[in-house]
Amino acid sequence: MTFGDTGSPVGEALDQIAGRLRTESTRLLLQHWRSIMEENRLPSRNKIDPSQLAPVLPSIWLCDFMREENRFRYRLTGEKVAKRFGHKLSKHYLDDLTDPSYYPRVHRYYRNAVDFPAVLYIYGRLYAETANPIHGERILLPLSDDGLGVHGLIGATAEIIPRQNREAPYLPEFQKHVYVTLETGAIVEESLPV
Template sequence: MIDVIAAAQIQDARLLALATHWQDALEDSGTPPSFEQLQPRLGPDLLNIHWLVEEQGHPRRFRYLSIGEHVKVAYGGSIVGRYLDELVKRSAQPRVMGYFDTAISRPAVVHIAGRVYAEATRPASGERLLLPIADEKTGRVSRILGATTHSWVSPNNPSGPVPIRQVRTYIPLDGTDSWSETSL
């Protein structure tokens, strides 16, 4: 069984709690849990930083199903019903879609630390976690439960220093070696 907690080196206590809940559910079933399985374990602190996307169509697109209040700050309001490719600048889409695609298709847990919302006018400092999630009805991995912590007090208004890079760590569920990459 993979040890997401050790491999990801998560710093934020809320993200660590989310990873723990997800890993516990994974160990119970052997497959990624559904959001419905995890939701009762998620308290207000986790729901505040969460976001849930579902893959749709060919070519693959990711539509937001729910988001927490902390994530709304980053976008200046709700993005539920919108698609990731509508929200991310075209120049950043290969990078961002790449880690979303890996989370679903491999599947793999993706942990991002350092610079978040890198394509914004004024990026933030933070961490992001992407967890592959199974559809409750089909069992197919077609969703990502994510969580993002950021230093914005309002959109494009970060507090404190913002790192110049982000480190993305990928932890495949099949037990193969994890890897990291740095960019920006």
């Protein structure tokens, strides 16, 4: 049994997160990440099988955590993610791509996923700092080069309710963050206004 298996405290917490997921992108990525975990070890980037994620690759992104610099550098981004920014994010840093007024918030939740370590599920208004925010969900999953420390994140971002009219005023006025700590399976939730 791995620590992410159903029946373990972490596995039961991850099952709860899986039950909240609304999009194929986030569900398939979480399922694949859990399938490549080994006993008491975080999955490695090298274990990711793109063929298992083919239908959702446009919504997936991967970044490295540059611990010495306290920065995140994107390794790759799917087409849907790149389209949000108008270009591929590969080799760009999170702080170069995020509005400076919003960056501390985004950096904090990326760091929480690394430092706990934790799986992070976000629901609500995404890309809130951009001209085209969406009502969506995002999942961040830690990756490790050695199975122990977190060296990067893989994630998926997906729109839940497509806006037919981009001028329509409705979008959630919040983000809900749900962390599953991978040491104990504790669930930590917070709601933040956007």
